[in-house]
Amino acid sequence: MKDLSVEAKSIVENVEFVKRKKRKKSVIEKKENWVGFLFVSPMFIGVSVLTLLPIIATFFLAFADWNFIMGIQSVKWVGLDNFKALFANEVFIKSVLNNLLFLLTVPICMAISLLISIVIDKHVYMKSYFKVAFFMPYISSIVAIAVVWQVLFNPTEGPINQFLFSLGIENPPKWIADPNFALISLMVIQIWASTGFNMLIYLAGLQSIPKELYEAADMDGATRWDKFKHIMLPALSPTTFFLLITGIISTFKVFDLIAVLTKGGPINSTTMLVWHLYDSAFVNLKIGYASAIAVVLFFFVLFITLVQWSLQKKWVNY
Amino acid sequence: MERRISIRKLVMTVISFIVSIAFLLPFFWMLSTSFKIEADVFKFPIEWIPRTWNGIENYKEVWLGKDPFALYYWNSIKITVSTTIISVTVSALAAYGFSKVNFSIGNFLFLIILATYMVPQQSILIPQFILYRYLGLFDSHLGLILLGSFSVLGTFMLRQFFMGIHSDYIDAAKIDGASHFRIFWSIAFPIVRPAIATYAILRFIWTWNDFQNPLIFLRSDELYTIQLAMQKFTSLNGEFYSLIMAAAVSAILPLIIVFIIGQKQVIEGIALGGVKG
Numbered sequence: 107m108k109d110l111s112v113e114a115k116s117i118v119e120n121v122e123f124v125k126r127k128k129r130k131k132s133v134i135e136k137k138e139n140w141v142g143f144l145f146v147s148p149m150f151i152g153v154s155v156l157t158l159l160p161i162i163a164t165f166f167l168a169f170a171d172w173n174f175i176m177g178i179q180s181v182k183w184v185g186l187d188n189f190k191a192l193f194a195n196e197v198f199i200k201s202v203l204n205n206l207l208f209l210l211t212v213p214i215c216m217a218i219s220l221l222i223s224i225v226i227d228k229h230v231y232m233k234s235y236f237k238v239a240f241f242m243p244y245i246s247s248i249v250a251i252a253v254v255w256q257v258l259f260n261p262t263e264g265p266i267n268q269f270l271f272s273l274g275i276e277n278p279p280k281w282i283a284d285p286n287f288a289l290i291s292l293m294v295i296q297i298w299a300s301t302g303f304n305m306l307i308y309l310a311g312l313q314s315i316p317k318e319l320y321e322a323a324d325m326d327g328a329t330r331w332d333k334f335k336h337i338m339l340p341a342l343s344p345t346t347f348f349l350l351i352t353g354i355i356s357t358f359k360v361f362d363l364i365a366v367l368t369k370g371g372p373i374n375s376t377t378m379l380v381w382h383l384y385d386s387a388f389v390n391l392k393i394g395y396a397s398a399i400a401v402v403l404f405f406f407v408l409f410i411t412l413v414q415w416s417l418q419k420k421w422v423n424y
Numbered sequence: 425m426e427r428r429i430s431i432r433k434l435v436m437t438v439i440s441f442i443v444s445i446a447f448l449l450p451f452f453w454m455l456s457t458s459f460k461i462e463a464d465v466f467k468f469p470i471e472w473i474p475r476t477w478n479g480i481e482n483y484k485e486v487w488l489g490k491d492p493f494a495l496y497y498w499n500s501i502k503i504t505v506s507t508t509i510i511s512v513t514v515s516a517l518a519a520y521g522f523s524k525v526n527f528s529i530g531n532f533l534f535l536i537i538l539a540t541y542m543v544p545q546q547s548i549l550i551p552q553f554i555l556y557r558y559l560g561l562f563d564s565h566l567g568l569i570l571l572g573s574f575s576v577l578g579t580f581m582l583r584q585f586f587m588g589i590h591s592d593y594i595d596a597a598k599i600d601g602a603s604h605f606r607i608f609w610s611i612a613f614p615i616v617r618p619a620i621a622t623y624a625i626l627r628f629i630w631t632w633n634d635f636q637n638p639l640i641f642l643r644s645d646e647l648y649t650i651q652l653a654m655q656k657f658t659s660l661n662g663e664f665y666s667l668i669m670a671a672a673v674s675a676i677l678p679l680i681i682v683f684i685i686g687q688k689q690v691i692e693g694i695a696l697g698g699v700k701g
Contacts, residue, residue, distance in 0.1 A: 138527050141604045145521025148514045150533055152574030157540045160551035167550060174554065222443075230437040237691060238683075239444040242451060245683045245690070247633040249651045250672040253658050254454045257665050263466040265453065272468065298447070306694050359544060362635045366655055380546045387550050388640060400547035407544045 164404070167397035174391060188398035198399070200374050201382040204289060205358060208296070208378065212353035215297045216346065219304030224338070226305075227312045237309070241302035248299070252366035255295050256282065282367055285375040292363050292376055300356075304349055311345035312338070351414045358406055379403050458482055458669040465665045482670040491660070493674055495646065496653035501678075503565055503649060504631045507572040512624050515578035516616075520608050522579070523586040524594055534583075541576040549640060556641060563643045571641065572631050578623050585619040586612060622693035625686040629679055650675045 168189070171182040192198050226236040243251060258266050259281035270278035279287040319337050328336070339346075361380040364370060370377035370385060377385075379399060387396030445452075456472050457465055459479035464471060487493045521527075522534045552571070553562070561567030589612055597607045613620075635651040642648060648656065657671050683690060 138525055139529075142521050142525035142527030142530050145525060145604070145608075146518045146530070146533055149518035149537065149574055149579055152514065152570070153537050153540055153576065155555075156552065156571065156574060157543060157548060158536075160548035160555065161540070161543050163551035163554070164548055174557065222440075225436060225440055229433055230440050231433060232437065232441075236440060236444055238687065239448055241691070242448060245629055245633075245679050246451075246676045247635070247651055247654075247679070249633075249635050249654045250454075250675045251450070253654065253668055253672050254450050256658075257457075257668070258450060258453065260466075265466075265468070265470055268466070268468040298450075301447075303694065306691060355544075359546060361546065365635070365639065366658075383546060383549070384640075388553075393550060397550055400550060403544055404547040407547075408542060411542050 161404070164397050164400045167393055168401045169394070170397075171394045173393050184394065188394045191395055192398050192402070197374055197377055197382060201377045201379050204376065204378045205360075207289060208293060208357045208360065209354060211293045211296045211300075212350060212357060215300050216304055216349050216353065218297070219301050219349075220308050220342075222301070223305045223308035223312060224334075227309055237306070240305050243299040244302040248362040249366055251295070251299060252363055255291075256367055259291055282376075283372060285372045288368055288372060288376045292360075292367065295363060295367075296357075296360065300353070304353075307345055307349055308342065311342045315341045347414075347418065351410065354410055355407055358403065358410075379406075454669045454672050457666055458673045460666050462664060462666050478666065479670075482666050483674070486657075486667055486670045486674060491653060491657055493650070493653065493671065496648050496650045497674075499565070499647060500632060500650040503568055504628055506565075506569045507631045508624050508627045510569065510573040511575050511578055511627050512620060514573055515575055515582050515623070516613065516620060517608070518579045519582035519586050520604075520612055523583045524589070524591075524607075524612065525604055537576055537579065541580070546636075553640060562641060563647065565647060568637060568641055568649075571637055572627075572634070575627065578627065581623055582616065582619060585616040589615055618689070621686070622689040625682060625689050626693055628682055629690070632679060 169183060169185060171184045171187070172180065222236075222240060226233055226240075230236060258264050261267055261278075261280035261283050264281075266281070267278045281291045282288050315337065319341070320333060323333050323337060359380055360378055361384065364376055364378060364381045365384070368376040370381050380403065383396050383399040383403065386392045386399065452472065453470070456470075456474060459477055459482065460471070460474040461476050461478040464474060464476060518537075522530055556562040556567050559567075561570065593611055593615075594607055597611055602610075633651065634649075635655075638649045638652045639655075642652065645656075654671055654675050658668050661667050
């Protein structure tokens with residue numbers, strides 16, 4: 107009996123202790139909740155107002171006919187009309203096609219960057235000079251770069267065509283003034299401008315490959331090409347995959363180059379999704395139509411992101 | 425093993441050097457043209473070192489002429505510095521909250537914020553524009569600063585670094601009775617200072633170079649940033665390439681200075697996080 111009561115007492119004490127601890131813990135928890143929320147609230151409120159709310163609004167506006175001048179009351183719901191107009195519009199189709207063509211810049215740029223990064227990683231002196239040199243276009247403003255290229259590409263007096271004239275070429279392309287060459291000219295500038303970024307990421311990737319792998323390969327008598335194909339490329343596959351995805355997403359967002367250099371012309375030869383969106387919304391004030399483009403853009407990027415998530419494990423060998 | 429200069433490596437260096445010079449030619453052309461008189465701009469073969477120097481006159485015209493770049497510079501500096509400071513503060517606070525404070529809805533809020541990173545900024549421009557008109561933030565520097573102040577990327581990046589701080593430090597401070605704000609300010613913030621410097625420099629470069637947001641959210645000439653002014657200047661002075669190049673040099677120069685000062689941080693930050701503006 108006595109023993110049991112001692113046991114019971116200790117149980118009761120234990121229960122009391124746990125209860126007290128729980129109460130104390132829940133007070134701390136409550137406090138942590140508040141403190142945590144205080145820390146993240148500026149960010150959360152900012153993102154809610156400036157990103158979450160607008161993305162929901164974009165989806166509503168894509169089904170409406172409205173412009174900035176009219177009040178909120180005069181929103182007219184038009185169902186899928188904006189999307190029908192979109193797919194019936196030649197400029198929109200042209201924009202999508204140009205965006206797809208522009209994708210070519212991604213692998214070309216990656217190949218050039220890989221080559222440069224391999225060379226300057228191990229085979230040159232003054233490595234930091236080269237890093238800075240190739241990285242220069244990335245830190246320079248796109249507007250300044252675009253303006254310089256605009257003059258370089260000048261059809262009659264520009265240094266590029268003067269050079270071609272001096273080589274004896276009589277009718278060099280008119281570059282950004284020529285509908286057949288304008289997009290290619292933009293692609294050249296894009297490749298030139300993004301090489302530095304790709305190169306830096308590849309350099310970081312190269313430096314993380316363990317030296318033992320090369321040493322082992324040397325002992326087995328592997329050639330340079332063998333090492334490149336069987337060590338470097340597989341070890342760099344996460345880097346390559348990352349650059350491919352970010353590169354693709356960034357081509358869907360190309361805007362500054364077009365806005366400064368061509369404004370989508372000549373004869374819509376350089377129009378792309380974001381330019382078409384800007385032109386429809388802020389020049390032609392077709393809000394519903396432009397929002398439909400925004401929705402298409404959103405789904406393009408979402409699709410690529412989902413592909414990234416699902417393929418990440420398959421393509422990437424660590 | 426003795427260290428000696430390998431011929432192979434030397435040859436590669438020379439070849440790479442030539443390639444890098446070709447790569448940088450547009451910059452050399454820009455710089456040299458900005459010091460020329462207009463008549464010499466398109467002389468061929470190109471005069472890399474101007475025969476007639478007109479640099480002082482060109483830069484004077486750009487900085488103090490009809491469209492004074494001094495004003496646009498000031499606007500850009502104001503916007504860039506404010507955006508950088510606010511963005512770093514907001515991101516650092518959120519990053520600490522998401523990594524070092526245990527609160528029940530923390531993970532949920534973090535997921536929501538992370539999910540918005542997938543939204544391309546251009547697909548929400550129209551509602552942002554409407555919202556700004558409604559709130560009276562359109563055509564103001566404050567509006568532009570706010571647009572760049574809530575960076576998911578910055579929060580994510582800094583959170584990674586805060587998570588690297590051992591919880592022992594924080595628990596020890598808690599036992600001593602320090603509040604989270606105290607811990608954030610006196611312990612966590614100093615530890616992640618290098619990461620914060622990296623993010624601040626990147627944010628500075630991105631904001632300085634931003635063209636799209638000022639184009640859409642600013643209207644008045646006197647509020648223009650350097651990038652907008654550059655474009656306006658080009659369309660007004662289409663014939664005066666030497667002046668345009670002087671303006672371009674002026675627009676790029678602060679970045680080159682920032683880059684030279686923070687080169688290590690920029691390169692490491694980009695290589696580490698693989699971040700793209």
